Amino acid sequence: MKNLTKYLKYSLAVVLATGCDTQELHDLNINPQALNQVNLNLIFTSAELGIASNGTSGDNRYIDWRTNIGMCAYAIQQLANAGGGIAPGDKYTVNAETNAAPFDFTYNDQLKNLAEILKQSGPGGFGEGKYLNMRQAARILRAFSFARLTDFYGNIPYSEANKGTEGIFFPKYDTQDAVYADLLKELDEAASALSTSNPDEGFAAADFIYKGDISKWKKFGYSLMLRLAMRISNVDAAKAATYVTKAAAGGVFASNTDNVWVAMADGPGEWTNQNGISRAFDPGDGGQPAYLSATLVNFLKGTNANSVADDDPRLMIISGGIGDWTAAGYTPITVDPLKQKGMPNGYDQPMLDKLEGTAVILPKTYSRINVKMLQDSDPYMIMNYGEVEFLLAEAIERKIGTGISGTAKSHYEAGVKASMQMYTPYDASLTVSDAAVASYLTTYPYGTAKPALEMIGEQMWVNKFFNWWEAWNDWRRTGFPKLTPTNYPGNVTNGTIPVRLRYPTNEVAGNPNYQTGATLPDDFTTKVWWDK
Numbered sequence: 001m002k003n004l005t006k007y008l009k010y011s012l013a014v015v016l017a018t019g020c021d022t023q024e025l026h027d028l029n030i031n032p033q034a035l036n037q038v039n040l041n042l043i044f045t046s047a048e049l050g051i052a053s054n055g056t057s058g059d060n061r062y063i064d065w066r067t068n069i070g071m072c073a074y075a076i077q078q079l080a081n082a083g084g085g086i087a088p089g090d091k092y093t094v095n096a097e098t099n100a101a102p103f104d105f106t107y108n109d110q111l112k113n114l115a116e117i118l119k120q121s122g123p124g125g126f127g128e129g130k131y132l133n134m135r136q137a138a139r140i141l142r143a144f145s146f147a148r149l150t151d152f153y154g155n156i157p158y159s160e161a162n163k164g165t166e167g168i169f170f171p172k173y174d175t176q177d178a179v180y181a182d183l184l185k186e187l188d189e190a191a192s193a194l195s196t197s198n199p200d201e202g203f204a205a206a207d208f209i210y211k212g213d214i215s216k217w218k219k220f221g222y223s224l225m226l227r228l229a230m231r232i233s234n235v236d237a238a239k240a241a242t243y244v245t246k247a248a249a250g251g252v253f254a255s256n257t258d259n260v261w262v263a264m265a266d267g268p269g270e271w272t273n274q275n276g277i278s279r280a281f282d283p284g285d286g287g288q289p290a291y292l293s294a295t296l297v298n299f300l301k302g303t304n305a306n307s308v309a310d311d312d313p314r315l316m317i318i319s320g321g322i323g324d325w326t327a328a329g330y331t332p333i334t335v336d337p338l339k340q341k342g343m344p345n346g347y348d349q350p351m352l353d354k355l356e357g358t359a360v361i362l363p364k365t366y367s368r369i370n371v372k373m374l375q376d377s378d379p380y381m382i383m384n385y386g387e388v389e390f391l392l393a394e395a396i397e398r399k400i401g402t403g404i405s406g407t408a409k410s411h412y413e414a415g416v417k418a419s420m421q422m423y424t425p426y427d428a429s430l431t432v433s434d435a436a437v438a439s440y441l442t443t444y445p446y447g448t449a450k451p452a453l454e455m456i457g458e459q460m461w462v463n464k465f466f467n468w469w470e471a472w473n474d475w476r477r478t479g480f481p482k483l484t485p486t487n488y489p490g491n492v493t494n495g496t497i498p499v500r501l502r503y504p505t506n507e508v509a510g511n512p513n514y515q516t517g518a519t520l521p522d523d524f525t526t527k528v529w530w531d532k
Contacts (some may be wrong), residue, residue, distance in 0.1 A: 040120060040127050041206035043113045044134055047141055048208045049273060050110035052262035052380030060109075060276035066101040067152075067501070069280055069288045072468035075497050076461070076475055077295035077483050079288075079369075079468075080343035082352055082362060086288065090345050092491035092498060092524070100504035102152050106145055107161060114142045115162035132198035133214060137207070139190035140221045143183045144382070147228055150179045151473050152501045154519025154528040157511075158182070170510075173517025176529040180232050184225060184243050191221030191250055208263045209382075219258050222250035223388050230391050231477060232530045233400050244401025252392075253385040256422050260382035274376040277466055281374050289362070290369040292319055295483065297342030297367055299462070302443070308337050310443045313420050313432040315340060318465055320370035324363040333364060340367045346486025372427040373466075379425050381466060386422060389415030390460045397452055409446045412456060416441060419463040454480050476531045498524035499531060 052060060073079040074089030081087035088095040121127040121135040150156050158179045160171035174182075196214050204212025210220075229243035253259070265273045281290045297319065302310035319340050321332030343366040344355070352360045393411035395401050404411075417437045423430035446452060457480025464471035475483065476499055487495035502522050508514050519526060 038116070039202075040117055040131050040134060041202040043117055044138065044203070044206045045208060047110045047113040047117070047138065048262055050113065051141070051145070051382060052264065052276060060105070061274075061279045062097075062276075063101045063105055064276040065280035065288055066095065066098045068277070068468050070095060070098045071498065071501065072472040074293075074345060076468055076471045077293045077345050078461075078465060078471065079296075080291050080293040080345045080347075080366075081289055082291075082343070082347060082349050083289070084348065089498065090486070091348075091488040092486065092493040092495070093488075094492055094502075096505060099502040100506070102149060102501070103504050103507060106149055107157075110145050111142065111162055114138045114145070118142070127201070130199055130201045131203065133194055133200065133212070133217070134203045134206070136190040136194045136221075137203070137217050139186050140217065140224065143186050143190075143228075144224060146179065147183055147224075148469065150176050151231075151528065152469070153503060154500060154526070155179075155517055157513075170512055172513045175517075176519070177232075177236070180228060180530070181239070184228055184239070187221050187225040187228070188243070188246060191218050191225070194218050194221070209260055216258055219251055219253050220260055220383070222247040223252040223258075223383060225250070226252055226388060226391050226395075227383070230394060230400070231473065233398065234477065234532045235530050237400065241401045244395050245403050248392075248401060248403040253383075253388045256385050256418055259384040259422060259425075261379040261425055262382060263379055264377050266377045275378045275380050277380065278374045278376050278378055281369065282376075290374070291343045291362065292340075292367045292369065294342035294344045295481075296462075296465075297340055299458070299481070301337070301340065303449075306338065310440075311337055312462070313436045313440060314423075314462065316370075317423050317430045317432070318370060318373075319367040320372070322364065322367050324361075341365065342367055346488045348488075370430075372430060373423070375426075381422075381425075383467075384418070384422055384463065386415045386417075386419035386463045387460060387470075389418060390456050390463065394453065394456050397456070408452060412446050412452070412459070413441055415456075415463070416459055419459065453478070454482075457481060476527075493524050496525060499527050500524060 071089040074087050081090045088098050117138040121131040155173045155175050157171035158174040160168045194214050210216040225243050226247040229240045233240035264275045281287045300312040300315040304310050315337050321335035323332035389411045392404050393408045396408040420432040457478040460474045461471050461481050485495050485497050
């Protein structure tokens, strides 16, 4: 104690002699080399890229490879795969990485970044009052990401998620209806709060989607609101109507110029900032095969497979033909629309050999995705105008909400046109003329050959090519298109198309709230709340 007293006296003397004040003493405890604040603009850019690209860790390629493609593209029968473990959606089998990928990477990547933006731009944060538009855009992206998670799993950690810095390491589960109620509220508040009069603080430069265009962010917020409102329309018609009305009044996408594209690049490194879907199909990367499903090809070929007159103009946009990979790249053998052929779902190589009556060489037998849409630098689509028009058409048909101008037919036709003409950001050659659209609409008049709602559902399904998790969501909600399930030997669903993902095994074992809050039983056949 005597030595301690002597030391304290000596320290006080030094302070008095040097004139140090309390703040200077405090500053001595600050590491001058440590990063105490991160520019929110950088975090926001990372959050946008995390939704669409490889990022620095290959995060979204991982989700696309395992889940968007591995489960959803095959389950929804837009792609087919003769393999086994990498295609659980084709054979209705179990792949642990497919189940875990969205849960693990969405919470730990974009939602983590968005949580930091909201924390630092909110009350008490270093950016309070400075990043107002970025804060609202972050709320919209957060709603997008959480909607994706709850649509995959059902009940999820939500209100306590991404709060480890607050000491919450085992977040409780929120029911899907509660999650949706809050997401819709968030979108309403965020879209309303966006304003050109708010300070920018670098938001325009940080925004890879709209370059800080506030009017477009508002449309994105209200369009996403429309999507989520219609998703709950079978189980909460009143709330759906409220938010459909709000979305229509607020202003949704009005053309393909409003589409949500995240800009990608070839680098700087092999994995950084590249399109996650393109990398998932890269043949040199051990990627997924890119064979189109017979269900999709037959739909695009129209009612008369022996004539091109009634083909969907997207047939030879989505299909790159039948061919093979060589040292020079993919070489089509035929791009004749009449000769395009999709692979049936639920078949392995021996089964295909038996079906075709010969030893099948897959790339020389079945159509593949057009390589013009599989470049690493291609932009990544998040949401588009065509979907919005189909949702408006459905809302009118089902009398959900008010204030929507036009007719169901006019919105349906606008949706078809937008969907056919939205591919030029991949390659300028992927164009569809107004005349080709008009011819298709004349060949397949709205609500004539099939009921109107079925036609809307089928067109939303085609519209979601590449965005297969959303095609899966739409099919689960609407039942369209009418798909024939496969029944591959040893499947785990008794020959029914999966309707949700299982929770990751580490979440099941590690979060004590799982047993009381998760959507149970934790099976592929257990429907989520809105899937009624």
